[in-house]
Amino acid sequence: MTAAQRTDVPASDVRQSIIGIVQAVLDREVIDPAVDLFDQGVPSLVFLRILARINEKYDIAVDVATLEEASIDELSALVQAQLGGDGQAQQGGC
Numbered sequence: 007m008t009a010a011q012r013t014d015v016p017a018s019d020v021r022q023s024i025i026g027i028v029q030a031v032l033d034r035e036v037i038d039p040a041v042d043l044f045d046q047g048v049p050s051l052v053f054l055r056i057l058a059r060i061n062e063k064y065d066i067a068v069d070v071a072t073l074e075e076a077s078i079d080e081l082s083a084l085v086q087a088q089l090g091g092d093g094q095a096q097q098g099g100c
Contacts, residue, residue: 020064020089021082027059028078039078048076060085 021039028037031052038046043053053076057068060081066088073080 020086021078023063024060024078024082024085027063028056031056031059037078039082042075042077044076056081064089 025037025039028043029035032048037043043056044050048056057070060066061068064085066085068081068084068088070076072084
């Protein structure tokens with residue numbers, strides 16, 4: 007499924023999905039979604055693995071240059087924006 011086809015994914019589902027990806031990659035349960043992942047001890051190469059999984063899951067290309075911080079909340083907002091904004095389905099011809 008492409009990003010254009012996923013415009014109806016609720017923001018809360020995106021956030022929960024990204025939390026799951028981060029927990030799986032880090033192999034730990036406790037992650038503060040509001041705190042920068044680097045401040046939580048995540049090395050840059052591991053962060054790139056997280057991004058790769060997000061890109062694969064949603065068939066998008068997350069541009070880290072647009073992130074103000076590398077938190078789950080920021081990542082979720084960025085993914086949601088690429089999927090179609092605030093979680094509401096966009097109208098389009100297809």
